[in-house]
Amino acid sequence: MTNQAVPAEALISAVDTSITSVRTQSLDFSFNELADMYEARELIIDPEFQRMFRWSEGAQSRFIESLLLELPVPPIFLIEREDRVYELIDGLQRISSYLHFRGILKIDDELQSPLTLADCDIVTELNGLAAQNLPRALDIKLKRSYTRAEILRKESDPRLRYYMFKRLNTGGEVLSEQEIRNATIRLLDNTFNAFLMRLSTNTDFQSCIGLISDNQRKRRFDQELVLRFFAFKNKRDWYRHDVADFLTDYMEAVSDPTDHTVDFDYTIEEAIFTKTFAVLRRAATVGATPLGDRLFGSVVPGGGGPRGQFSIYHYEGITLGLQSILGNIDVKDEEFLSRVGTLISQGKADPAFLRHTGAGKNDPNPLRERIEYFSNRFSQLLS
Helix, strand or coil: CCCCCCHHHHHHHHHHHHCCCCCCEEEEHHHHHHHHHHHHEEECCCHHHHHHCCCHHHHHHHHHHHHHHHCCCCCCCEEEECCCEEEEEECHHHHHHEEEEEEECCEEECCCCCCCCCCCCCCCCCCCCHHCCCCCCHHHHHHHHHEEEEECCCCCCHHHHHHHHHCCCCCCCCCCCCHHHHHHHHHCCHHHHHHHHHCCHHHHHHHHHCCCCCCHHHHHHHHHHHHHHHHHHHHHHHHHCCCCHHHHHHHHHHHHCCCCCCCCCCHHHHCCCCCCCCHHHHHHHHHHCCCCCHHHECCCCCCCCCEEEECCHHHHHHHHHHHHHHCCCCCCHHHHHHHHHHHHHHHHHHHHCCCCCEEEEEHHHHHHHHHHHHHHHHHCCCC
């Protein structure tokens, strides 16, 4: 949002100051040089980045074909660390494809089998070839193929480096929003990110979200659910419409050492999270109609029970609504937890709750109604 009250001179000065905080350098590297740097650990592909390597073998092969045909290659972006080692921040698919073809790509420290070319659609004769089968002239040509590298020098302001990486890695459809957050937020501070990752492995939490798919887990949706819990619990007033931007803003605010808009006590917040899902897991097994792993399942229209499809609306309403009585719950009180489970089961099918779920209900008002529905009914258990 533009601040109309800021004088033009001040705006110009702010831009100029930010420019002087960035130090960049452009260099041309052959792909063989990059491969040598990778093997010498002078070029780092972070483990979080490696798990994002998703190009199909056909896409990788066509990139190798492009190099042999001398087609233009976009630049890669690197960060120079204090020890002069480079970290790749954009260009993962291209660099990893070359390393894979050369048989030196490691993912989670495991060496990958060399790529055999497939689905090359210009020079189809390349299909079926591995690196060791290339004619010597083509092998040399491939090694000497080069790409421009834009390098953010170590002298640059870390926060501006973060925002540059964020811009480079948003707007595409390959990575999920949470994967982008995981990769980029470490350029500010990785404490909160690591905290979310650790809590996402909590046994009670994983049991409660058992309906999410393997693909959703692969794309870090379970970690996003942890982030969503804290963001809406602590700063729901920030939320206007776009959930992805809201979650990113909250994660940045907690992670940025220079941002003091959010006071996040890790010990207290972990205790709240742990108790919330310990209560819910137990309540889902002891109610009058046990929900089990369908605790957050959407409900069959017309009064049917929860189905095997995870509902973010049920997740928000139940987990955040429970906060109204969490401090009064004894996790060993089986009778009370049974009442909680029964209330949840009934509430999930209640039209008064369901009218605030479904398509077009991803706004602040329906969110508030979902939370208040369960908050009010949970509170009645104490009266």
